[in-house]
Amino acid sequence: MKLRTLALVLLSVLSFSSLAQTKNLKLNIGIPLGKYGKFDHNFSGSDVTNNPSLLIQLEKEWQDNFSIGAYIGYTGQKHEYNFGQNEAKYNYYRIGASLTYELNESLAQMNISPGADIQIYTSIKTGLSLENKKFESLQANSSLNPVYSSKNKNNLLLDLGIILGSRYYFTNQFGIFSELGWANAGFFTIGTTFTL
Numbered sequence: 001m002k003l004r005t006l007a008l009v010l011l012s013v014l015s016f017s018s019l020a021q022t023k024n025l026k027l028n029i030g031i032p033l034g035k036y037g038k039f040d041h042n043f044s045g046s047d048v049t050n051n052p053s054l055l056i057q058l059e060k061e062w063q064d065n066f067s068i069g070a071y072i073g074y075t076g077q078k079h080e081y082n083f084g085q086n087e088a089k090y091n092y093y094r095i096g097a098s099l100t101y102e103l104n105e106s107l108a109q110m111n112i113s114p115g116a117d118i119q120i121y122t123s124i125k126t127g128l129s130l131e132n133k134k135f136e137s138l139q140a141n142s143s144l145n146p147v148y149s150s151k152n153k154n155n156l157l158l159d160l161g162i163i164l165g166s167r168y169y170f171t172n173q174f175g176i177f178s179e180l181g182w183a184n185a186g187f188f189t190i191g192t193t194f195t196l
Helices: 002-019 104-109
Strands: 025-033 047-063 066-081 086-102 118-140 146-169 174-181 188-195
Touching: 025 066, 025 174, 047 086, 086 146, 104 118, 146 188
Parallel strands: none
Antiparallel strands: 025 047, 025 188, 047 066, 066 086, 086 118, 118 146, 146 174, 174 188
């Protein structure tokens, strides 16, 4: 477990440092909203608390209209049930790569112009999520004394998804972005973008 976590951290640092060696970088920092699939656990009769999610992605231009990038992220969820006697926590630590295609030139050929300050793009993202599950319970034993128990489990899960996104720039270096699709641990992601 510790070795896998160390390998993921090392891989993310190497990915970001190799991207940072060139100019024309885009840094997106966003909050995914609307969990889905493996990131959303529904227990009947439980009280759900969603942890704040985070996505950090760095991209660089690769070829005309194409960019490659790397991302890291986090999302989590907590469920309490049986009047708070039982609790289940799910945390996901995410790392991966992306391939982005900017659609502005293609849209211009169809006489659709989003404007000079707006970029429309689509991305394919693939990566891994380290899933940490923790179950805790407080149950009475045969003598009616409370007994605490806890169980941890870790899984490595494959991430694969596609999104449609847009960036609006207030200046040459700063703007906002939004993404819709299945790749960020949320259907909709909004955040800030920086050109470095």
